[in-house]
Amino acid sequence: MVLSIALASLALAATSNAQFGIKHTQYETSPPVYPSPNITGIGGWEAALEKARGFLAELSLEEKSQMVTGTPGPCVGNLAPIPRLNFTGICLQDGPLSIRQSIYSSVFPAQLSVAASWDRKMTHARGLQIAEEFKGKGAHVILGPVVGGLGRTPYGGRNWEAFSPDAYLSGVLVEETIHGMQSTGVQACTKHFIGNEQEIMRNPTKVDGQTVEALSANIDDKTMHETYLWPFANALHAGTTSIMCSYQRINGSYGCQNSKTLNGILKQELGFEGWVVSDWMATHSGVASVEAGLDVNMPGGIAFTTDQPSYWGANLTTAVNNGTLDINRLDDMVLRIMTPYYLLNQDVDFPKVDGSTVPISFFSEKDWRFNFTLGETVDVRADHHKLIRELGAAGTVLLKNKNNTLPLKKPMNVGVFGNDAADLTAGQYSLGQYSLLAGGDYEIGTLPAGGGSGAGRYTYVVSPLEAIKARAQSYGALVQYVIDNKLLATGAAGVLQPALPDVCLIFLKTWATEGDDRTTLIADWNSTLVVEETAKYCPSTVVVLHGAAPNVLPWKDNENVTAIIAAHMPGQETGNSIVDILWGDVNPSGKLPYTIANNETDYDIGVVNSTELLASTDPNAWQDDFTEGNIIDYKEFDSKNKSVAYEFGFGLSYTTFELSNLEVQVAAANASRLPSSSAKILPGGNEELWQVLATVSVTLQNTGDVAGATVPQLYITLPAEAGETQNVRALRGFEKVHLEEGAEFKVEFQLMRRDLSYWDVNAQQWRLPASAISLDVGFSSRDLKLNGELTI
Secondary structure, X not given: OHHHHHHXXXXXXXHHHHHOOOOOOOOOOOOOOOOOOOOOOOOOOHHHHHHHHHHHXXXXXXXXXXXXXXXXXXXXXXXXXXXXXXXXXXXXXXOOOOOOOOOOOOOOOOHHHHHHHOOHHHHHHHHHHHHHXXXXXXXXXXXXXXXXXXXXXOOOOOHHHOXXXXXXXXXXXXXXXXXXXXXXXXXXXXXXXXXXOOOOOOOOEEEOOEEEOOOEEEOOHHHHHHHHOHHHHHHHHOOOOEEEEOOOEEOOEEHHHOHHHHHHHHHHHOOOOOEEEEOOOOOOOOHHHHHOOOOEEOOOOOOOOOOOOOOOOHHHHHHHHOOOOOHHHHHHHHHHHHHHHHHOOOOOOOOOEEHHHHHHOOOOHHHOOOOOOEEOOOOOOOOOHHHHHHHHHHOOEEEEEHHHOXXXXXXXXXXXXXXXXXXXXXXXXXXXXXXXXOOOOOOOOOOOOOEOOOOOOOOOOOOHHHHHHHHHHOOOOEEEEEOOHHHHOOOHHHHHOOOOOOEEEEEEEEOOEOOOOOOOOOOOOOHHHHHHHHHOOOOOEEEEXXXXXXXXXXXXXXXXXXXXXXXXXXXXXXXXXXXXXXOOOOOOOOOOOOOEOOOHHHOOOOOOOOHHHHHOOOOOOOEEEOOOOOOOOHHHHHHXXXXXXXXXXXXXXXXXXXXXXXXXXXXXXXXXXXXXXXXXXXXXXXHHHHOEEEEEEEEEEEOOOOOEEEOOEEEEEOOHHHOOOOOOOEEEEEOOEEEOOOOEEEEEEEEEOHHHOEEEOOOOEEEOOOOOEEEEEEOOOOOEEEEEEEOO
């Protein structure tokens, strides 16, 4: 009965699409996949599943419905306690770089900076330390890491929360992050599943009283698997216990009610054993979303400032009693929640929720429906500032260094310019009261991270100006500064005459936040004029960019701009991290995790938004067809042979490196073209996809006169049979290596079956090509030193 209702609803949606004359010839309405697969415990979760079954057996029907429905409480998301079973509830907290709803906690570098580091070990350490802080504050679940949005368009407002538009790089780093996080006993909730590539119109709205549905991301099967699903498969392979579904629609069906993506792809094809939680207020139905594979509805109950009742809760109890919801589906939802809870031993001596979260919670205590046990205020920062500073520097990319301007050699007169150099002036928190007071315009103050739920609440921030003063004054230098961009744009740097600085350091920033997308790729607040006018007075000008990326750099060829640095979002130690680079305490080793174009118009993919769309009352007007397939970021520029300012993977050093001796070893000749259909489906998909089929090795040497690190990168090009949007050069290996001057190291890249395959739409499997695969190894996507080929 339930299945027939769901199918009828889906048919109605398809009819509705046709009714409004929407023609998206490449795509079809998301097909129905029912029922929702049950948890099996495969992959090492069997013992935890048995404990969960014991817990389930003690629950009443009402308690089961309560278990899957969020409730007001001390955390941003709360599953209610059941005192009679000694279950104290589950606390979910934002976010991917900090425990946002907290005091006395750290703000780590954003995932954008992590990606720019290309450093597996630091990525793992960051995940571990973030989770240590969450656990110390009594949070069972981290709402992160982020691999959706991936970064399809450079204008995406939340790209900085994720790693990179390259699916492979994102996949490796999300896996390391999850291993680090869950090693502490805290659950990772990987988000947002899937196709969440812009902020504008991510939710339904009303125009002249007519409901207009959220944007539909229309993605074909091949592109879905080869790009957007790729890092989520890594997350499942790493054991992520939770997945957050996304706000927007996917091929016409809402992300948290899409049975194809949740039941068919996530739980069936990829073997996901954990629980799917909605993004906050992304649930638009009751039984229909349950049947489609959603396991937890957040925030449930009272939705922050409204009294709108939940679609779930008591309604699920009613649905079971009247036969419209199978009790077995509700039981599976509870098992999926509780199995990870027992797997990570969260039932044993887990810290209480820090009581200091209550005054800064989204929920008022008067709305609490259950008694939550709270603990004392705890300082969880430990010595995490050390890694934050180190990783902030590691994620800093040196783009230009004319005449060896950097590292600085104790200049005695240092000029500091630009609004990003200063300490914060609009509060230490970019979500809520502070952002409202600032009108969302943080004109003066450095930018260690972006805004929205992915932000953090700073205990302190080391500004660039503060750190530069400390360094320069340590050897008696003069520091002069002007931080008002409006003044600088009119030539205010000239006020420093005749005592002009030996070096001028300009700090620019680009604001980005949840809830909106970027409208330009040029840094904010008169940045172009700030650089041009300041450089007139300074023949040695260094420009540092913080914030969202990529940015185009219209002044990059100015003869007085002798060095350019993309410093991204380094977290609370931002000033110390950049000083370490500028004065050479740290040799820059960051590489671009995206492409910097010459002009904004060089990027083909923008945000869907127009005056016509904003005024439309057509319920299905908002459509985004991913017609480019896999051809995003550097693949777009390479496939069309476009010139770029700085390519994907690029980054300079204070030393030099060389590559030699490309070698290829094949583990098994004549491997089957498809993985065995009898192989186990483990979290992450068919187990054979993760088997190493070949190894490529090269010799790396530091040929300069100082120690440093670099990132050899392996790219493959599949033959024509892979399809026109897949037979393009793609990253399939990287390793960050630190070498003393003159030293050598043999770097090995292991290639798994998945790395060498393309998605066969007809077979619905990953297929190895019959022809040779081209190999290129170098220091960026366009600086390729060695080449060869591989036949499997």
